[in-house]
Amino acid sequence: MSLRLKLLLVALSTLALPWAGWQFVRQTEALLREGQEQALLASAGTLAKAFAAADVVWPAVPVLYLHRLAQPMAVDGYADDWTELRAYAQSLGPPQDAQKLRVLLGENTGGLYLLAEVRDATRTRVDARDPRAAQSDHLMLTLARGADTRRYLLASAAPGAFEAHAEAADSALPERLAGAWQEDGSGYRVELRIPDAPRPDRIGIAAFDAAAPGPDRPEPRALLAYDVRAARSLGALVPDHARARVVDTDAWLIADAGELQAPASASRETDGWFGNLVYHSMIAPVLTGSAALAGAAPRIDAAEVWQALSGVAATSWRAGETRGEVVLTAAVPLRTEGEVRGALVLEQANRALPLLANRALFGLAGATLAALVVSGLILLAFGASLSFRIRRLRNAAERAVRTSGRLHGPMPLADAEDELGDLARSFGKLFDEVGAYTEYLRSLASKLSHELNTPLAIVKSSLDNLDHQALPADARAYAARARDGAERLGKIVRAMSEAGRIERAIASAEAEDFDLTALVAGCAEGYRALADGRELRVRLPAAPISFHGAPELVAQALDKLFDNARSFAPADGWIELSLAQSDASAEIRVANSGPLLPVTMQDRLFDSLVSVRGAVARNAGETPHLGLGLYVVRLVAELHRGSATARNMADGRGVEFGLRLSGMPRRRLSEVRTDA
């Protein structure tokens, strides 16, 4: 894995920052919410105490709730005008089947209205005046006012209006009650009007089913109605932008005040995708409040209310009317004299994302993100710079290895002060050593040859003198052998100093314009005689190639390549010489059949003193091959700004050497030395 990738992975560790920030934000959000809950609970508690001090008459349970009726009622026995209230009908049936009788009691300016629905599949129809009425299906209604009680038997043989007469008793309560009777297959329905004056304060109703007789003496229940006065005093106490509702122990609404209204400041803003994200992840899971708290219902059947009524305060959050609004509910028990009489429900609407309303925290989130991005970028940049510097060092090292320790210019990074600089300096030292050693090796040959020249001269001149002396025949033979040895020694010494001579020749080579095609053609002609039985194929372009270079050096390089090819090609093999021009350079190829080059040697063939001729048998008397020929070729190529290559031919036919030449740079007139 590259350094940059590793640093990037390390940079990923800074992701801990936004994660920590997110956790912080969540915690703060939870704390803020909790704070609000506590505050609202405290408000509700205070409100409850203040409210309990006001005069509220708490009727004894169970109660019969007196609904407020909005429109005038038609007493027709149909429950059309009771539709909104149907859900709140109280079940007053016998203990084993409370749902048998469902009762609704309402009040408007016209008086009290009663709707009673009885589920009774078996009908025994009888009129009220019928003496058998007490044994047939009927409803028994009890009105009570103070100590005054009156009972009415409600029965009708047929649907339609009917009259209920009270049982004989002297009472202020009405004698007759007019109502309407309707029935269908599953039961019957009674709608009744009870005059307002005198107003009863307790009402009881029970259904008697002929098929399942039971007691029909209803227990009157106290009436519980919405208390306007209590609502007014509540209204004086309720805080702004909050709604308070007071319910009794059965969750019937006694009073309410205030309005749920989110703070006007920022209700219509859309929060965008970030807001949605935060909403879904942080807010939505918390909105567990009961839906029954919404709206204005006569009875609040909500878990929070039941909890408060059991004596323990409760809070909850629920989604508000509009998107982006949440409602906080606090329900506290209302106690008088230590007993729980009811509950106070206080609600407050808020913006869904109180945190986002807090600009500072949002800024913090943004700043954290920015810090993450910046630190990530910085780390990446640093990693890139580090990896770039290391790559520079590596490239320089590879260049140095290729040129056997000879670098042009100083090692990069050598003056840096950090560990990379140390490394670069160590590399520099290493390459200096390598370079010095390579230099020593290269010059060893010429130094040795130089030293050998003098003793060789002594031997040769002595042998020359010996030739002129009178020697016996056997002595002459020895003298001849000594001369032979001296000759070979001389050749070796010459070969050893050849590299140095070539380098000097190349250094002082002067370029001229000449025809490369003619040169190669001339050389090829010369080689024909030397090919010695091997087939020589020559491919030259038809047109002359104008070239700026040192012709004698090019010819020398060609000679070396040909000599090489001839040595390795078998006696029945072939040698191919070709010249081609491509864009700005000329390419000379010398190929020969024969053994292939070992793969490991292909790069090093053109180095000084490298020879692969071990495998080829050497004739007696031949000078040993010192491996300088290809080195010369490379030097000539480099002088002409080209390159020398060697490769095994793709089909294994043989080996091909390529010499690419671009031409020597033209020297400016001012540079040309004139021998003074």
Place this chain on the structure above:
Amino acid sequence: MPRSIAIVEDEPLIRANYVEALARLGYEVRGYGARGEAEAAFSQRLPELVIIDIGLGDEPEGGFELCRSLRAKSPTLPIIFLTARDSDFDVISGLRLGADDYLAKDVSLHQLAARISALFRRMEALRKPVAADNVIAHGPLKIETERMRVTWNGIDVPLTVTEFWMVHTLVRFPGHVKNRDQLMRDAQVVVDDATITSHVKRIRKKFIAVDAAFDAIDTVHGAGYRWKP
């Protein structure tokens, strides 16, 4: 009377060999091992030919110094340089010390003897008037074979003996290509091809110094050289 030759060579064994070989050929030979020794002797009596080894003892330039002082005494004294390094050839040529020839140290005694006799012949010829039938003229080039003197457009071109023989070979058959072997044989040297190449280069340089437009020597790559007709 035998000619007197002086050899200045610091390596005693080589000096001894040369002295004995040349003495056998009939010359009167004296050998000197150091520059100071030689100059002291020369200040008393100049020999007729001097052979100088370039690297004399501790002084790498000792031979050149000696040559200069000799030339100051006699502009026509034949001087042959011997050197172990081929690189010195260019140096010598560049210095224009007026050496008559320079040879590598591993030259055989036979070749050295040929040089010496040629130089003496030349000295003789220079004393006599020019013999017309010994002059080869070819365009602006004039060769006086006995005097071993070459002129181009009338201007003298100072060539060494080796170089003179090479030019002579080329000019004798203008237009013919002479390969390196032939040049070597006629110049009576046995050297490798690279040395021949540098000799020809030096010849060209000397001609160009006299006439910048000189291009009479043609290189036929792979074959050899020829004098343009």
